[in-house]
Amino acid sequence: MPAAVHLVLRDADPSGIVVATRDNWTGIAYALPAEDFTRLPLGFERPGVYALIGSDEAGEDGSPVLYLGEAEAVANRLRSGHAQLNRADIAWRRIVIFTSQADDLHKGHVRWLEAKLVEMARSAARVVLANVEKKMALPALPEHDQVFVDSFLSNMLVLYPLLGVDSFQQVRITQSSDHESSFPDLPLEFSLEGKVRARGKLSRNGFTLFCGSALRNQMTDSFSASARTRRQVLQDAGHLVDRGDGWSELTSDVEVSSSSLAAVLVAGRSASGPESWRTGDNRKLKTLLA
Numbered sequence: 001m002p003a004a005v006h007l008v009l010r011d012a013d014p015s016g017i018v019v020a021t022r023d024n025w026t027g028i029a030y031a032l033p034a035e036d037f038t039r040l041p042l043g044f045e046r047p048g049v050y051a052l053i054g055s056d057e058a059g060e061d062g063s064p065v066l067y068l069g070e071a072e073a074v075a076n077r078l079r080s081g082h083a084q085l086n087r088a089d090i091a092w093r094r095i096v097i098f099t100s101q102a103d104d105l106h107k108g109h110v111r112w113l114e115a116k117l118v119e120m121a122r123s124a125a126r127v128v129l130a131n132v133e134k135k136m137a138l139p140a141l142p143e144h145d146q147v148f149v150d151s152f153l154s155n156m157l158v159l160y161p162l163l164g165v166d167s168f169q170q171v172r173i174t175q176s177s178d179h180e181s182s183f184p185d186l187p188l189e190f191s192l193e194g195k196v197r198a199r200g201k202l203s204r205n206g207f208t209l210f211c212g213s214a215l216r217n218q219m220t221d222s223f224s225a226s227a228r229t230r231r232q233v234l235q236d237a238g239h240l241v242d243r244g245d246g247w248s249e250l251t252s253d254v255e256v257s258s259s260s261l262a263a264v265l266v267a268g269r270s271a272s273g274p275e276s277w278r279t280g281d282n283r284k285l286k287t288l289l290a
Contacts, residue, residue, distance in 0.1 A: 003158050020159045026102035027155055031163040034085065034092035040075040047106055048074035048099030049113045051165060052084055054092035056128060056229065063229045065090050066167050067130035068117050070110040074099055084130060096163050098156050104148075111139045112149050113156075120168040125237035125254065127167045128229055166205075170252075188259075188277040188285060190266050192216070197247070198266040200277070202285075206257040207273065209265070214247040215240065216268035227264045230256060259285060 003022070010017035017036065020029040030044060034052065052067040067084050071077035074097055078085070085092060098113075099105060115136035121129055141149065157168060190198040190213075198213035215231065234240040234254060242248045256262050259273025267276070274286035 005159060005162065007162065018163060020163060021101075022155050022158065025155050026100045026104055027098055027152055028101050029096060029098050029156070029159050029163060031094060031096045034095050037078045037085070037095055040078065040097070042075075043101070044075035044097055044099055045073045046099045046103060047072050047110045048097055049110050049117065050074055050078065050095060050097045051117075051167075052092050052130070053094040053096065053165060053167075054090045056226075057089050057091050063226045064127040064167075065130050066121055066127040066165075068114055068121065069131075070114040072107055072110075087130075090130065094164060096160070096165055098159075100152075105152075108139055108141055108145065109149050109152070112141060113153060115139065116149075116153060117168065122237050124168055124170055125233050125239050126169070128233055186279055186288065188279060190263060190276055191278070192267060198262070200262055202259065203255055205255055207259040207262040208253055208255045209250055209262050211250055211252050213250045213266065214243070215250070215265050217242065217246050217248055218268050220269040222270035223268055224261075224264060224270070227261060230261070231265060 006021045006023075008019040010019065016033065017039065018029075018031040020031070021027070028043075030040065032039065034054070047070075049068065049070045052069075054065045054067075056063040056065050069077070069084075078095065078097075084090075115138045118129065118131055118133075118136050119138075121127065160166070160168060187199055187201055187210075189196045190200075198209055198215075200207055200209040200213065202208075219228070231240065234250070235248075239252050239254060240248045240250055256265065259277050260271065261273070263271035263273045263276040274289065275284060277285040279288070
C-alpha cells in the first residue's frame with residue numbers, strides 16, 4: 001500500500017538534519033547528527049521517544065548499537081547531559097526523535113512506545129541494545145489510548161527506515177522475482193567436519209543465515225569481538241538455542257553484515273565467507289561474484 005511521506009533536509013544533506021512527517025498524522029520526526037543535539041528546536045520540548053544510533057568502539061569493526069528512551073520534554077532530556085551521549089565506549093552518530101505537533105502524546109503513551117520499540121529491537125536482533133533493561137513491561141492503557149499508540153507506532157515504523165534506522169525490522173527473505181538483484185540469488189551451504197552445518201544466501205544488507213543453521217559452541221581466540229557480540233544478541237533474543245551436542249541452532253532467519261561474519265558465527269573461528277560458502281554443486285561464493 002502506498003505511503004505518502006514528507007522529508008525536509010534542513011542542510012540539503014541527508015546526513016544532516018532531517019524532518020519527517022506524514023499526511024493526516026500529528027506526529028513529527030527529527031533526525032540529526034549526535035554532536036548537533038544542542039540544535040534541537042523548541043518544538044521538541046514535548047513528550048516523545050528518541051533513539052541514539054552508534055557503534056561499539058571496542059569491536060574491530062564497530063558492532064551497531066542502539067539506545068531507546070522517552071521523556072516528557074525530550075529535547076531537554078538530551079540537552080541535560082545525557083549519560084549515554086557521554087560514553088567513551090560507543091561512538092554515537094545519529095539521534096532520531098519522534099513527538100507530536102498537536103500535544104496529544106502524554107507520559108503513558110511515550111512509555112508504551114519506548115517499551116514496544118525495545119521489545120521489537122530485541123526480537124529483530126539486528127543491533128546491540130544499550131538499554132540496561134532490555135525487556136520492559138508495556139504500560140496498561142485505556143482502550144482508546146491503545147488504539148492511538150498502535151496507530152502512532154505504525155506511522156513511526158514507516159519513517160524509521162527513511163531516517164536510517166532498520167533495527168525494528170524482522171528479516172524477510174525476498175524472492176528474486178520481487179526485486180532486481182545485483183548478486184546471485186542462490187542458496188548457499190557451509191560445511192564443517194563433513195556435514196552441512198548452515199545454509200543461507202546473500203541479501204540486500206549482507207548475508208542471511210537460514211533458520212535451522214548450526215553455530216559451533218566452542219569459539220577459538222580468532223573468533224572476533226563483533227561475532228561474540230552478535231552471538232550474544234541472538235542468544236538474548238531467543239534466536240539461538242543450545243542443541244546439547246556442541247552446537248547451537250538458529251530458530252529464525254538472521255541477517256548479518258557479510259558472508260564472512262556469517263561464516264565466523266558458524267565455524268566459531270576466523271573464516272572467509274567467499275571461500276567458505278558454496279552452492280549445492282560445490283561452487284564457491286567467490287566464483288559467483290567474479
